[in-house]
Amino acid sequence: MIVDVKDVRKSFGDVEVLKGIDLSVEKGEVIVIIGASGSGKSTLLRTINNLETIDSGEIWVDGTAVHDPKAAHNVHRDVGMVFQQFNLFPHLTALKNVTLALRRVKRMSKDEAEKVAMEALAKVGLAEKAGNYPQQLSGGQQQRVAIARALAMAPKIMLFDEATSALDPELVGEVTKVMRDLAQEGMTMLVVTHEMGFARDTADRVLFVDSGVIVEQGAPEQIFTAPSNPRTQQFLHRVLEA
Amino acid sequence: MEVLAYFPDYLSGLWITTTASLLSFAAALVLGVITAVFRRSGIWPLKVIGAVYVEVIRNTPSLVQIFLIFFGLPSIGIHLPAFEAGVIALAINGGAYLAEIIRAGLTKVPSGQFEAARTLGLGRTDTFFHVVFPQAARYVYPPVINEFIQIILATSLLSTVALNELTGTALVVNSLTFQTLVAFAVALVLYLILTNVVSFAAAWLGRRMFHPPLQLRQERQHGKTLLKRLTIMAGGR
Numbered sequence: 467m468i469v470d471v472k473d474v475r476k477s478f479g480d481v482e483v484l485k486g487i488d489l490s491v492e493k494g495e496v497i498v499i500i501g502a503s504g505s506g507k508s509t510l511l512r513t514i515n516n517l518e519t520i521d522s523g524e525i526w527v528d529g530t531a532v533h534d535p536k537a538a539h540n541v542h543r544d545v546g547m548v549f550q551q552f553n554l555f556p557h558l559t560a561l562k563n564v565t566l567a568l569r570r571v572k573r574m575s576k577d578e579a580e581k582v583a584m585e586a587l588a589k590v591g592l593a594e595k596a597g598n599y600p601q602q603l604s605g606g607q608q609q610r611v612a613i614a615r616a617l618a619m620a621p622k623i624m625l626f627d628e629a630t631s632a633l634d635p636e637l638v639g640e641v642t643k644v645m646r647d648l649a650q651e652g653m654t655m656l657v658v659t660h661e662m663g664f665a666r667d668t669a670d671r672v673l674f675v676d677s678g679v680i681v682e683q684g685a686p687e688q689i690f691t692a693p694s695n696p697r698t699q700q701f702l703h704r705v706l707e708a
Numbered sequence: 709m710e711v712l713a714y715f716p717d718y719l720s721g722l723w724i725t726t727t728a729s730l731l732s733f734a735a736a737l738v739l740g741v742i743t744a745v746f747r748r749s750g751i752w753p754l755k756v757i758g759a760v761y762v763e764v765i766r767n768t769p770s771l772v773q774i775f776l777i778f779f780g781l782p783s784i785g786i787h788l789p790a791f792e793a794g795v796i797a798l799a800i801n802g803g804a805y806l807a808e809i810i811r812a813g814l815t816k817v818p819s820g821q822f823e824a825a826r827t828l829g830l831g832r833t834d835t836f837f838h839v840v841f842p843q844a845a846r847y848v849y850p851p852v853i854n855e856f857i858q859i860i861l862a863t864s865l866l867s868t869v870a871l872n873e874l875t876g877t878a879l880v881v882n883s884l885t886f887q888t889l890v891a892f893a894v895a896l897v898l899y900l901i902l903t904n905v906v907s908f909a910a911a912w913l914g915r916r917m918f919h920p921p922l923q924l925r926q927e928r929q930h931g932k933t934l935l936k937r938l939t940i941m942a943g944g945r
């Protein structure tokens with residue numbers, strides 16, 4: 467077990483957004499989280515890498531107690547994250563976006579960092595764009611650079627929060643392909659997405675979240691063909707009909 | 709013309725104006741960055757110091773600030789020459805305005821940038837210097853250059869503490885020649901040239917320093933009107 471979430475609760479002001487989440491993730495597992503807008507999917511991902519603190523419960527990531535403020539900062543060594551808005555550093559080239567943390571956090575030499583960065587960029591098919599600034603890249607290319615930036619840090623777990631939602635439809639495929647390749651290689655992944663195709667063919671397990679609760683979970687074929695919970699049925703009906 | 713005999717004096721006045729402006733601006737920039745960081749820090753004494761400094765300076769006349777340092781400090785045993793006193797006063801003054809400009813710029817950096825940095829494991833210092841500051845610098849560059857111009861113009865106040873910068877020189881030439889109009893017109897043109905050189909240099913630098921190149925369009929228009937004005941003065945259209 468590489469991620470263990472135990473009875474996690476989280477409120478923003480008076481609103482309880484996570485209402486007792488339990489989740490265990492095995493090494494190499496690909497988990498897709500689905501659910502309506504505002505159900506708490508992003509918040510759940512963000513508690514796992516300490517972007518949000520939790521009110522109660524425990525979160526263990528490969529031995530790190532993320533719920534413990536003293537230990538929590540260590541989680542960034544093990545967990546990479548990809549955001550909906552890419553969040554690339556606009557003042558740096560693709561290469562520098564990747565090398566920055568390699569140099570400042572991993573203390574690599576310039577040559578070493580560039581070598582690792584170029585390997586990561588090659589992996590997402592963007593080695594020849596290393597010298598481009600983010601605004602000189604398409605949305606799909608920017609998101610692939612963001613993935614390379616996270617991968618270069620050699621994380622054990624990757625979090626994707628609607629990584630394709632900000633992309634034009636024709637650019638979604640190039641990003642999901644990179645994500646599929648990553649899953650194939652055995653990366654442990656937690657993926658929030660509206661791409662049901664990706665969920666069907668890549669997920670080991672699909673979680674349906676509703677109002678801060680994991681209402682149902684299971685293999686994709688089970689969730690998509692025979693959901694047992696009425697709310698899951700409703701949600702899938704809406705999404706798959708659309 | 710009699711005034712033109714004093715042209716070398718105007719040039720040395722221009723030199724004093726230029727060096728005073730540059731030194732004041734450089735010091736003001738450092739003060740401004742430090743104050744902006746103070747005001748954003750979570751440490752309340754620093755926040756209070758920053759806030760009081762900015763409020764005091766922005767709500768009192770620059771001239772009184774200059775007088776306080778030049779005429780006031782000697783009474784507690786600190787004697788500063790006019791140039792040094794003037795530079796210190798203008799640096800303290802400009803620092804307060806720059807602090808507010810820089811603070812606004814830092815606020816404009818999207819929260820996603822901080823989150824990306826945190827996710828990569830970057831510490832606070834690295835995040836500030838490698839992620840936040842370079843982006844804020846781009847946002848604040850135009851207003852910072854504008855503040856630099858304001859500092860250049862404010863150096864004329866230093867003529868009141870008997871510094872022979874450009875305005876001071878014009879005052880002296882006026883009292884020697886009584887050609888008031890010409891004496892001050894020469895100073896005016898030299899100020900105009902200085903501020904426009906700064907604008908052009910800043911626009912040039914902005915196009916090279918930032919990615920994508922930063923265009924200071926207003927400065928360019930400003931430059932064009934000067935060119936027109938000079939052509940007219942030279943007897944052109």
Ligand SMILES: Nc1ncnc2c1ncn2[C@@H]1O[C@H](COP(=O)(O)OP(=O)(O)OP(=O)(O)O)[C@@H](O)[C@H]1O
Nearest residue numbers: 478479483501502503504505506507508509510628
């Ligand atoms: N920083 C915050 N402060 C206050 N409320 C927040 C904050 N972040 C999220 N929320 C609220 O918490 C609830 C869950 O948000 P969350 O972003 O986790 O939902 P989501 O499932 O990711 O939705 P979406 O599909 O729209 O991204 C929402 O009602 C949201 O408004």
Ligand SMILES: [Mg+2]
Nearest residue numbers: 507508509628
């Ligand atoms: Mg979300």
